[in-house]
Amino acid sequence: MLLLAAGAAHAADDKIIIGGAMSLTGVQAPLDTPGVKGAEVAVKYLNDNGGVLGKQVEFINIDGKSDPVTVGNVTVELIDKGANLIMAPCDFDFGGPASREAQAAGLVGISTCASDPLYSSWSLGDKQFTLSMWNTTMGAVAADFAFKEKGWKTAYVVTDQFIAYTKSLSKYFIAQYKADGGEVILEDTYTNGDNNFSAQLARLQALGKKPDVIFLSSYGQDIGAIIRALREVGYDAPVLGGDAYDDPAMHAALGEKLGNNVFFVTHTFMTPEAHPDMQKFLDLYQKQHGAAPDTAFVATGWDTVMMMAQAVTAAGSTDGAAVAKALEDGQFKLLTGDLDYGTAEEGHVPNKSAVVVELKGGKPTFLGWRRPETLPAP
Numbered sequence: 001m002l003l004l005a006a007g008a009a010h011a012a013d014d015k016i017i018i019g020g021a022m023s024l025t026g027v028q029a030p031l032d033t034p035g036v037k038g039a040e041v042a043v044k045y046l047n048d049n050g051g052v053l054g055k056q057v058e059f060i061n062i063d064g065k066s067d068p069v070t071v072g073n074v075t076v077e078l079i080d081k082g083a084n085l086i087m088a089p090c091d092f093d094f095g096g097p098a099s100r101e102a103q104a105a106g107l108v109g110i111s112t113c114a115s116d117p118l119y120s121s122w123s124l125g126d127k128q129f130t131l132s133m134w135n136t137t138m139g140a141v142a143a144d145f146a147f148k149e150k151g152w153k154t155a156y157v158v159t160d161q162f163i164a165y166t167k168s169l170s171k172y173f174i175a176q177y178k179a180d181g182g183e184v185i186l187e188d189t190y191t192n193g194d195n196n197f198s199a200q201l202a203r204l205q206a207l208g209k210k211p212d213v214i215f216l217s218s219y220g221q222d223i224g225a226i227i228r229a230l231r232e233v234g235y236d237a238p239v240l241g242g243d244a245y246d247d248p249a250m251h252a253a254l255g256e257k258l259g260n261n262v263f264f265v266t267h268t269f270m271t272p273e274a275h276p277d278m279q280k281f282l283d284l285y286q287k288q289h290g291a292a293p294d295t296a297f298v299a300t301g302w303d304t305v306m307m308m309a310q311a312v313t314a315a316g317s318t319d320g321a322a323v324a325k326a327l328e329d330g331q332f333k334l335l336t337g338d339l340d341y342g343t344a345e346e347g348h349v350p351n352k353s354a355v356v357v358e359l360k361g362g363k364p365t366f367l368g369w370r371r372p373e374t375l376p377a378p
Contacts, residue, residue, distance in 0.1 A: 014055070015051075015055050015056045015057065015058050016051070016052050016053070016055050016056070016057045016058070016084050016085075016312065016318060017057075017058045017059075017060060017081070017082050017083045017084050017085075018039070018043070018057065018058070018059045018060070018083065018084070018085050018086075018087055018305065018308060019060050019061075019062075019075065019078030019079065019081065019083030019085070019086050019087065020036060020039065020059060020060065020061035020062070020078070020086075020087040021061070021062060021064045021071045021072075021074045021075045021078065021086070021087070021088060021089060021095075021097075021098040022035060022036045022061050022063075022064060022087060022088075022089055022090075022112070023063060023064040023065055023066040023067075023071070023089055023094060024036065024061075024063040024064075024065075025063055025065050025066065026065050026066025026067065027066045027219070027220050028064070028066035028089055028090070028091060028094050029066065030220070030247045030249060030295075030297075031089075031090040031091070031112075031113065031244070031247075031297050032064070032089050032090055032112070032297075034293065034295050034297035034298040034300075034301065035087075035090060035112040035113065035297050035298065035300050035301035035304070036061055036301055037285070037289055037293070037298055037301060038285070038293070038297075038298035038299055038300065038301025038302035038303075038305075039059055039061075039087065039112075039301035039302065039304060039305045040059060040288065040289075040301075041281070041284050041285050041288050041289070041298075041301075041302055042301065042302045042303075042304075042305035042306050042309075043057050043058070043059045043305055044284075044288060045284060046305070046306075046309055052309045052312050052313060053312060053313065053316070053317070057305075057309070059087075059305070060078060060081060060083065061087075062074040062077060062078060064089055064094065064098070066094060067094075068093060068094055068096070068097045069097070071088075071089060071094055071095070071097045071098050072097030072098065072100065072101055075088075075097065075098040075101040075102065076101055079101065079102075079105045079107065083107065084107065084312075084318035085102075085107060085108050085109070085110070085308050085312075085318065085323070086098055086099070086101070086102035086107055086108070086109035086110070087109075087110060087111075087112060087301075087304055087305075088102070088109050088110065088111040088112070088114070089111065089112070089114070090111060090112045090113035090114055090132075090297065090300065091111075091113075091114050091116075091163060091164075091165055092111075092114050092116040092118045092119045092163070092164045092165065093163040093164055093165070094163075095111040095114045095119065095130075096114075096118070096119070096123075096124060098111075099111065099119075099124045099125070099128040100124060100125070102127065102128065103124060103125030103126075103127055103128055105320075106127070106320040106321070107127065107320045108127045108128070108129070108308075108311070108320050108323045108324050108327070109124075109127065109128050109129070110128075110129045110130065110131055110304050110307070110308065111129070111130040111131065111132070112131055112132075112297070112300040112301055112304050113130070113131060113132040113243065113267060113297060113300045114130045114132055114165070115130070115132040115133060115134055115135045115138055115165060115169070115242070115243065116134070116135055116164040116165050116168045117134045117135065117136060117168065117347065117349075117378035118164055118168075119132075119134075120347035120348055120349070120378075121344040121345075121347055121348040122347045126324060126344040127320045127321070127323075127324040128348070129324075129327055129341065129348050129350070130348075130350060131300055131303055131304050131307065131334075131336065131339070131350070132243075132267065132300070132336075132350060132352075133267075133337075133350055133352040133353070133354050134349065134350060134378060135165065135168045135169045135171075135172050135242070136172050136375045136376050136377075136378050137352060137353075137354055137371075137372060137375060138169060138172070138242050138243065138265045138354055139168075139169050139170070139171070139172030139173035139174075139175070139176055139242075139376065140172060140173075140176040140372040140374070140375050140376060141265045141354045141356065141370045141371075141372055142173050142176075142215065142240050142241070142242070142263075142264075142265050143172075143173050143174075143175075143176035143177035143179075143180055143182070144176065144180060144370070144372055145240070145263070145265075145356055145370065146177065146182065146212075146213050146215070146240055147177060147180040147181060147182045148180060150213070150238070151212075152182070152212035152213035152238065153181075153182055153183060153212055154182070154183045154184075154185050154209075154211045154212045154213075155177060155182055155183070155184050155185065155211055155212065155213050155214070155215050156184075156185060156186050156188070156204055156211040156213075156214045156215070156237075157170055157173065157174060157184055157186070157187050157188065157214075157215045157217075158170075158188045158189070158190055158200060158214070158215070158216045158217065158218070158226065159187070159188070159189050159190070159217050160189075160190045160191070160192050160217055160218035160219055160222065161189055161190070161191050161192070162191070162192035162218070162219050163219065165219070165242075165244075166192075166217045166218060166219055166244075167217075169217040169241075169242045170187075170215065170217040171376075172376045173215050173217070174187070175376035176372070176374075176375075176376050177215075179374070179376070185207060185209070185211055186203065186204060186207060186211075188200050188203060188204070190218060190222070190226065192218065192219055192220065192222050193222065194222075195222070195225055197225070197226050197229040197230075198229075201229065201230070201233055204235070205233075210235065210237060211237055212237060212238075213237055213238050213239075213240055214230065214235065214237050214238070214239045214240065215239075215240050215241065216239055216240070216241050217241060217242060218241070218244065219244050220244070220247075221249065221250060221253065223241065223244065223245060223247075223250055224250045224253040224254050227239055227254060227258060227262065228254070228258055231258050236261065237261075238261045238262070238263060239261065239262045239263070240262075240263045240264065241262075241263075241264045241265075242264060242265055242266075243264065243265065243266040243267060243296070243297075245262070245264035245266070245357075245359075246264065246266040246267075246295050246296050246297060246357070246364075247295065248294040248295055251359060251362050251363070251364065252362065254359070254362055255362045256361045256362050258362075259359045259360070259361060259362030259363070260359065260360055260361060260362075261359075262358070262359035263356065263357065263358050263359070263367075264356075264357050264359075265354050265355070265356055265357075265370075266296045266354065266355050266357055267296040267297070267299060267300055267336040267337070267354070267355065268296045268299045268335050268336045268337065268355055269296060269355050269357060269364070269366040270282065270292070270293050270294070270295070270296060270298070270299065271366060273366055274335075274355065274366060274369075275335050277335060278335060281299070281302060281335060285298065296336070296355070299334075299335040299336050300336060302335060303332075303334040303335055303336050306334070307327070307332050307334065307339070308323075310326075310330060310332060311323045311326040311327045311330060312326075314326040314329075314330060324344075327341055327348075328341050328342075328343055328344070328348070336352070337352050337353040337354070337355075337369065338352070338353070339351070339352050340352075347378070349378070353369045353370060353371040354369070354370055354371070355367075355368070355369055355370070356368060356370055
């Protein structure tokens with residue numbers, strides 16, 4: 001172990017190592033893999049422009065395999081390899097183990113897009129952050145969009161019991177929607193992987209009236225399966241959800257016929273209309289990966305690395321406490337929106353805007369940035 005520790009220290013002197021425990025396989029891969037690709041573009045850009053603190057940046061990702069235990073184990077391996085900063089998966093359940101190991105080692109860890117308020121300094125430690133808005137913002141944006149902008153006064157809410165993200169997103173949507181004046185006519189649940197929505201449909205049909213909007217908080221390909229089930233029995237109300245909808249595979253599965261009247265809240269939109277610096281990123285991404293990005297999750301990887309670089313530069317080192325303070329004190333202009341963190345006592349709350357997207361004919365359409373005037377309490 002002494003030899004390993006010495007080797008790690010030597011590696012850290014020569015370069016800055018970002019260790020990623022991002023999942024390239026399993027249910028988490030559609031959210032994490034794009035982030036890895038975006039991070040790779042950011043690392044190349046930094047190195048082509050002199051690196052950080054005069055050092056080259058190395059990004060080492062080991063597949064977390066959508067398994068929390070594996071994520072924790074590979075994070076330990078990355079720290080042993082000399083990682084100075086940790087990039088954690090895009091979810092509290094899957095990413096939390098990475099940030100816990102980073103905290104134990106005195107390192108800053110940043111999740112690319114975990115949005116449950118559990119992803120906070122309150123539960124993970126004073127050096128842990130998430131790039132994403134919290135679900136307080138995501139749910140509030142969805143609720144305000146539904147009630148205030150669209151005038152959808154009644155809602156049917158389905159909550160997938162899969163992970164903390166799916167449960168808290170519904171919780172905060174409901175809180176804001178009711179505060180706005182909306183009526184939730186039925187709260188229902190679903191278990192990810194069931195692939196059978198018949199019991200929920202029976203309960204919905206028994207109400208005898210159709211909701212103005214269906215808020216569906218689910219994950220992975222189950223989203224498309226549930227939307228298909230609703231449409232096949234005549235529920236043509238708009239379907240609304242969170243950033244898990246930002247998955248091109250789901251859009252393709254719904255296709256031109258069913259991929260309509262679907263709305264979701266996400267991190268940004270991959271066209272220049274969303275951000276003045278987006279075209280520069282799109283060009284770099286196309287050159288490096290040979291294709292255009294098709295989900296906002298690529299921008300979360302770029303932003304995480306670029307924010308790490310700004311914080312390390314401001315701190316003058318990769319010391320965990322100094323970098324954490326730089327993140328708390330800094331204001332970051334990102335492709336995923338301007339970001340200003342709260343203090344550790346405030347949970348490192350990410351004060352941020354969100355984007356609303358509409359699916360038309362299976363293709364996403366940018367509806368613009370939104371920032372709620374009020375938020376439900378986390």
